[in-house]
Amino acid sequence: MSNLSKPIPPAGDQDALEVEIRGKTFRGADGDAVRAIDEIAFSVAPGSFATLIGPSGCGKTTTLRIILGLDREFDGRLKLPAGGGRIAAVFQEPRLLPWRTVEENVRLALSDEDTGRDLDDLFAVLGLAEMRSRYPGELSLGLARRAALARAFAIRPSLLVLDEPFVSLDEQTASRLRTLLTDVWSARPTTALMVTHNLREAVQLSDRIIFLTERPARMRGVYDITTPRADRDARWREATLPALAKRYSGVL
Amino acid sequence: MSNLSKPIPPAGDQDALEVEIRGKTFRGADGDAVRAIDEIAFSVAPGSFATLIGPSGCGKTTTLRIILGLDREFDGRLKLPAGGGRIAAVFQEPRLLPWRTVEENVRLALSDEDTGRDLDDLFAVLGLAEMRSRYPGELSLGLARRAALARAFAIRPSLLVLDEPFVSLDEQTASRLRTLLTDVWSARPTTALMVTHNLREAVQLSDRIIFLTERPARMRGVYDITTPRADRDARWREATLPALAKRYSGVL
Amino acid sequence: AEDRATIRVGILKFGTVNWELDAMKRAGLDTAAGVDVELVPFAGEDATAVALQAGSVDMIVSDWLWVSRLRATGADYTFVPYSTSVGSLMVPGDSDVRGLGDLKDRSIGVAGGPLDKNWLLIQALARKDAGIDLAAENDIVYGAPPLLAEKARQGELDAVLNFWHYAARLEAAGFRTLVSGTDAAMQLGTSGPVAAIGWVFGDDFAERNPKAIEGFLAADKATKELLATSDAAWEELRPLMKAEDEATFTTLRQRYREGIPSRSPADEAKDTETLYELLAKIGGERLVGPATTLSPGTYFDDGKNGS
Amino acid sequence: MAPDHRADATDTALLQRPAALGRPVFGPRLVTALSLAGLLALWWIAAIVADSRVLPAPPAVAEAFWRDAATGELFFHLAMTLMRVIAAFVLAMAIGSVIGIVLGMNREANRFFDPWLILFLNIPALVVIVLAYIWFGLNEAAAIGAIAVNKIPNVVVTMREGARTLDRDLEEMASVYRFSAGRTLRHVVLPQLQPYFAAASRTGISLIWKIALVVELLGRSNGVGFQINLYFQLFDVAAILAYTLAFVAVMLTIEFLLVQPFEAHSTRWRPRRAGS
Amino acid sequence: MAPDHRADATDTALLQRPAALGRPVFGPRLVTALSLAGLLALWWIAAIVADSRVLPAPPAVAEAFWRDAATGELFFHLAMTLMRVIAAFVLAMAIGSVIGIVLGMNREANRFFDPWLILFLNIPALVVIVLAYIWFGLNEAAAIGAIAVNKIPNVVVTMREGARTLDRDLEEMASVYRFSAGRTLRHVVLPQLQPYFAAASRTGISLIWKIALVVELLGRSNGVGFQINLYFQLFDVAAILAYTLAFVAVMLTIEFLLVQPFEAHSTRWRPRRAGS
Ligand SMILES: Nc1ncnc2c1ncn2[C@@H]1O[C@H](COP(=O)(O)OP(=O)(O)OP(=O)(O)O)[C@@H](O)[C@H]1O
């Protein structure tokens, strides 16, 4: 079903995602400065999958927002994968339009040439088939998160940014969706960057894991995984996870 | 630090929480009926800790809302632990008042005689010491969830209802908070009911685990854990988890 | 009909001018005098003033004080007497107020505001004759004419100074006239009743349309003669007048007839100047504007002076 | 351990709860009919108690209504006023919403134009109307324009408050998913402004009608304002009320046939408050 | 693959981004001063271009202002009007907010009272004012009451829209944590209604002032409305504008010294839009 060992596509077609944030400070409501990021620099090879792991409140979402172009007040520089391709984001909250049905929410994100595309398979695998014509207020949180995933997967992005996409889901659904994510990601030359607190999930999906420190975020380390995804079985995981957890204490 | 083997307090002081929902149907915006719960019946002994586990969208939050008295349109009956004690809830979303600081959000939930209580320790262990005077809009999601936990823990409830309290938190923080939860719960005769998708968390904390089916929710089974919490070490978990996962497929 | 001049007159829908012009058109007196009169009805006095200044009508009815004041600030409006009917200070029939001297600690309603001519004249008369300051020694309520009339009927006001047709209606309802604006003016030195209101139009309109003005004024004169003598003509006006009862109808008719100016324009103009100086003294610059004498040209000069 | 209502209700015993899925006691139509009947009764009683020329009882007003309705006069004046009200309403809402949204979303622009807005909010209707008539003549365009100018600042203020509360999260979502400006406006911004728009248009149409009365008083030869003022000079309150109620009836019809169905449709997504 | 602004800006090269932490080009005070100066300039130019008795230039208005200010008359009338405006404002906002919140939260009550609301919204100011004067006499209480009655339906409509959008999640939180009614109102409900309250009060005070003008015209012997009408009869537009601007100046002062600091304080929690 899924192509778990996607060959990294030839360069030139797409550039790497390069992130270099030398500082990000928020101005709090009381006027105080809140230093969120000290120094973060990493790159994600074109067509590869990277994961950000760091303590709660360290600056992960802030990093993603900077990459998405939603926050332009930072020190540093940024290079997006070229090609004018689209960006899909799964935010940490569902961010659905409450006055549009699930299906409308997804379709509104489609480009004009894609409107009217058949989305039956997508909704079916996400377990949303029955919910297409419901409003977000009628969904459970898990269903709403899946609708947000549907929106991101529907648009065939060239850059996929995911902020804890699989929380609030039962294990069975979550693992089905991880497979779906791998499918979507490998079907086209897509670069992906995910935030998660789940190290198991990270080692299953990533080519590269970036560990961050407490706020203000600094680089704690970068761990590249070269084992093809098809070979990452339970045994391999039992060996890798403790090693990683030992090196980066507190992540498992 | 924590009293992990809390003796179940003598009965009479408090009643058990008894839940018997024989049906719950929502009326959708389009007028359609959405059957959320078919038949759920369980009880939670006074002073004990129970966990609800079920697939995403099956009706767990709906059950909690009925227990909290927020939804009165259902078939069935309900008995709360008596004694006029307070109820604390951690909702699936933080539900903080955006126009009040973290500390104000917590203090507003305190009863009048408790206002002005010293909350330094609580904020410190939740890692919110620096965030007390910030507004919810300035928090990361993980920090906001911790603020919601602070609110629930601050009021010394006699019934504690938690809807996925530890998602969106890194493992280190989450396990610190689990310990805190056990402390709070065991310090007073508190009955607790938690929803989670994390079976590890469930077996670590619960006296009883209630498994639900897909929507419309029915009882899938009840699993009582008699091993004292102090004895639930890694080895014990390695034995229990696979057994449970085998009995209730798809939960791990 | 093609060579007849037209003139647009802005009128109050329920005003006395409307009655007169209606009678004029009914009797065909305007076309007979070689002019087509077009009636443009409005719901308020201020509206006609706005309409004249906006150029939407050629002629309205207003008072010479207004004309003089605007002339002083550069406008070119001019004035031809239309009626001597002015407001009166009315008291209930059973009131113990017999003269201005009895007005002390009373509530007096005044339509038209503190700068109303009649109010100024009556105050001056009271000061001269009875030695009292009406405004200072009474409770003065300024307000909308219909509201004050109603309040007087209700008995909330001890006296009310209102415009002539409200006064006439009150009279029909049993009120009596304590003093009228005309009385006050005459007691203060004018030789006869001065027409306070008149036809107002622009000099330039008169220059461009001499035939229209001439025809209109002739038709106006003919209409007044008709209404002064013929009761039948009044019967036709009944629906317009909205008189509650017969008494009101006859009082209105009577007061209208009394208000038809009968004096020569020269006498009028002379008395007006006396009155103006008087008013300028009482009302001050606030009332008359910067000019201390009647602006020249306030009275329309049709070139046939004194005819 | 103070007793508490909710706790009491659930503590005492195993409580039986019926599944009551929204069954209102009266149908909506009946409630409206009852409401109108109540209003009429109240008025009638007040009129009998007051027993004054100034508060005529319903039959007197009905008579005044028929008098002017029979000649067609009432409908003519009503139509003229409605025409002005509608034209000014469309103008004011369109212009006011655009300005309001821009000012609400742009702090710098707002800081600059705020004093202007306060000025225009507080210029008396009379001044605007007279200036409009004198400059543009006594014509429909001037009348409608004057009404709109009176109302626009109100729309701006309300829509500006709305635009200030726009959800930043949804805005960001729309920008990431490259919603076009039109799509963002239609699907993201306008639905959030709906309650402000509703408030601005409900209070708006009534304000516009009130200003239309003044506009008609000051320089039109027809319309309800013209008639009301004539009857005011005669102190014929029954006729004034007849014209007023004719207009109110039109507004009620619009409310029930157009506004409420539209609102119910555009807010159907809103989770309903329990028991309502 | 259509080129897109945002993509272009970031694709081309490693883009240098400065940390621009909100430094507006002009200070807020300066912007306000500039704004007022711009307004004055615009007016002056218009006056010169129009060259009409109806739009006097600033010096003529200033002269009219000094004339009445020197005698203290202007301040007396302004004070009288302000007294009425403030009294009616407090009354209308208090009563209207309560009714509006109740109707917004209770569908049944709303269904019943909605027609009444529409009736009261659309009764002409003239009718209410005249009735008030006739029933309660020509006195301050009648005047202030009449103004308030004119404004209350507007407040109700705006606050009702606000109450309809109240966040159910927060309400539930408050009920679970047993917030008292007062605490819920103060900390949960009112902050959500703040923008509606702001809209209702801004448009409210201007509407109240306009109605106050009519009230004073119809039956008071002092106040700005009384004076404006006097000058309107004399067609002294400069004096009318002098009184209007005196009132506007008071409103601007209130806006800048009271309303804006208060609003900034009560909305300080709102995340600010980028770049503003
Ligand atoms: N608008 C803001 N104003 C002030 N401080 C902010 C603002 N947004 C975020 N912060 C602070 O910046 C830090 C980083 O926030 P961020 O949302 O990036 O955390 P995160 O790593 O995503 O955490 P989590 O895992 O909890 O989602 C936090 O301490 C947060 O409180």
Ligand SMILES: Nc1ncnc2c1ncn2[C@@H]1O[C@H](COP(=O)(O)OP(=O)(O)OP(=O)(O)O)[C@@H](O)[C@H]1O
């Ligand atoms: N107001 C509503 N109207 C219609 N359907 C609703 C409403 N609220 C919930 N539902 C439906 O009821 C079902 C149960 O919802 P509930 O929130 O209880 O799920 P859950 O078990 O908490 O799921 P999750 O793990 O995703 O939070 C879902 O299918 C949801 O779509």
Ligand SMILES: [Mg+2]
């Ligand atoms: Mg985050």
Ligand SMILES: [Mg+2]
């Ligand atoms: Mg849930």
